[in-house]
Amino acid sequence: MYPFTYSRATDVADAVRDKAGHGASAYLGGGTNLIDLMKYNVEQPAHLVNVAKLPLDKIEDLPDGGLRLGATATNADTAWNEQVKARYPMLNQAILAGASPQLRNAATNAGNLMQRTRCYYFYDIETPCNKREPGSGCSAIGGYNRIHAILGASEACIATHPSDMCVALAALAPTVRVSGPNGERSIAFEDFHRLPGDQPQYDNILAEGELITSLDLPEKGFAKNFTYLKLRDRHSYAFALVSVAVGLELEGNTITDARLALGGVAHKPWRDKSAEQLLKGQPATAETFGRVAAHVVANAVGQGSNDFKIELARRAIVRALQQATEGRQRATDAFLNSNP
Amino acid sequence: MSQLLTSAPHRGGLPAPVPTGPVRLHINGETRTLQLAPWTSLLDALREYAHLTGTKKGCDHGQCGACTVLVNGRRINSCLTLAVMHEDDDITTIEGLGTPDNLSPLQQAFVDHDAFQCGYCTPGQICSAQGLLNEGRAHSEAEIKELMSGNLCRCGAYTGILNAVQEVVAAQGEMVK
Known part of the structure; x- marks a missing residue:
């Protein structure tokens, strides 16, 4: 790790000002990803602004019926929040599907959005990587790419976004509130993360110095008919090969509203709005689910080692839609469900 | 900003003293x-x-x-x-958590259940299990396994670890059967 200076911000304005006053600087939340990347010299900030103790850790009702998740609330506090459990159980399940209890106790909500890919070549500074060093090439294309993207990739980068929480957020469609040198703004979650294109060094659309202050969930939480299905190499403490977040609203057996997002398949949490449109007005049947799943992966492209993900994703979507319709998850697909 | 602890040493050139x-x-x-x-x-x-x-x-x-x-x-x-x-x-x-003369319940349970071989992961396992107890969210064998998954044991003493943690969770009346 390279040396750096450190300061602890007292409020949001102080944090933004302090970061702007230093060149290669970074905001520090829980540190579970940033400090790890600094140990590998993948990230080399000369200055860290600790924002973890800013008063942004509340989870509180919004006047419009939604729920505000503070940027520095931990993943654990968010997952186990009574409002989240009752109104957004898909989010509870997605957070608990990720990482370990220790990591969830430290990691913050904003940090979950800001975490970087776990592409092996991104982590290995001895290999070319366009995300780490723009223009150097992509070692994953033509290399070992079992965990890589099948949707929305580019010739410059086939990395995936590693988050579980963000897949549920993509389905729930919150607003990301940020504060920066030019004031405050709100960003729709689906616009926050970006596809790699020819600039894979940018994971999201934040401008220099902008700090996430909260995630504002809308009222609709799909608490009755939802699922978060995560498929991986071992049943706990592993990143998703493919994950699926589904929220449905049903009238009888007819789907009246639908959300569908995938993890582990793209550079960003992959919400498919066209698939959602295909579901609306249709009967919740295996035939519908199969047709929609085929649509989602119709343009998927394998890279060799990850070809299996296309069929895995197709089947996972069907299973997730089935479980959401039933309003219950298979025991093996649920996380910590005996909790009162 | 509340504190600026140090200034970074120069990169290249003369090595600066380590700022603390x-x-x-x-x-x-x-x-x-x-x-x-x-x-x-x-x-x-x-x-x-x-x-x-x-x-x-x-x-x-x-x-x-x-x-x-x-x-x-x-x-x-x-x-x-x-x-x-x-x-x-x-x-x-x-x-x-405890002393050699006065082991914590978890430490005693790890001894009783032979929950280690080389012992290197054991302090982390026990501190993690203490965190699990503090959280109060493990009510079944499956949940103890899931909530202890952040601690690996190269010797594979998982059966003993599970039994040890389960015993202490049960003693606190938190198991669901």
Whole structure:
């Protein structure tokens, strides 16, 4: 790790000002990803602004019926929040599907959005990587790419976004509130993360110095008919090969509203709005689910080692839609469900 | 900004002296002020500066759980957090849970159930299990397994570890059957 200076911000304005006053600087939340990347010299900030103790850790009702998740609330506090459990159980399940209890106790909500890919070549500074060093090439294309993207990739980068929480957020469609040198703004979650294109060094659309202050969930939480299905190499403490977040609203057996997002398949949490449109007005049947799943992966492209993900994703979507319709998850697909 | 502890040494040229500043930690009930560089992890601060070597360094990347300690009663990986981030926090390490003459219930259960072989992961396992007890969310064997998954055991003593943790959870009346 390279040396750096450190300061602890007292409020949001102080944090933004302090970061702007230093060149290669970074905001520090829980540190579970940033400090790890600094140990590998993948990230080399000369200055860290600790924002973890800013008063942004509340989870509180919004006047419009939604729920505000503070940027520095931990993943654990968010997952186990009574409002989240009752109104957004898909989010509870997605957070608990990720990482370990220790990591969830430290990691913050904003940090979950800001975490970087776990592409092996991104982590290995001895290999070319366009995300780490723009223009150097992509070692994953033509290399070992079992965990890589099948949707929305580019010739410059086939990395995936590693988050579980963000897949549920993509389905729930919150607003990301940020504060920066030019004031405050709100960003729709689906616009926050970006596809790699020819600039894979940018994971999201934040401008220099902008700090996430909260995630504002809308009222609709799909608490009755939802699922978060995560498929991986071992049943706990592993990143998703493919994950699926589904929220449905049903009238009888007819789907009246639908959300569908995938993890582990793209550079960003992959919400498919066209698939959602295909579901609306249709009967919740295996035939519908199969047709929609085929649509989602119709343009998927394998890279060799990850070809299996296309069929895995197709089947996972069907299973997730089935479980959401039933309003219950298979025991093996649920996380910590005996909790009162 | 509340504090600017240090200035970074120059990159290249003459090596600058390592800049340190005082960091006050409450470790196992004792207040300690350590002179630390900002890049010192909580794990290194405990082992190399507070000389509490019960906490182990396994992977140093948050993947094995050997470095688990309790910060304000909550378990975290001490390798992935900086000591300077914990000014005035209460840190509990394996040395703070019990003594050789007065083992904590978890420590006794680990002995009774043969829950280790080489013992390297054990301080992290026990601190993690103490965090699990503090959280109060493990009510079944499956949930104990899931909530202990952040701690790896290279010797494969998982059966004994599960039995030990299960016994203490059950003794607290928290198992659902």
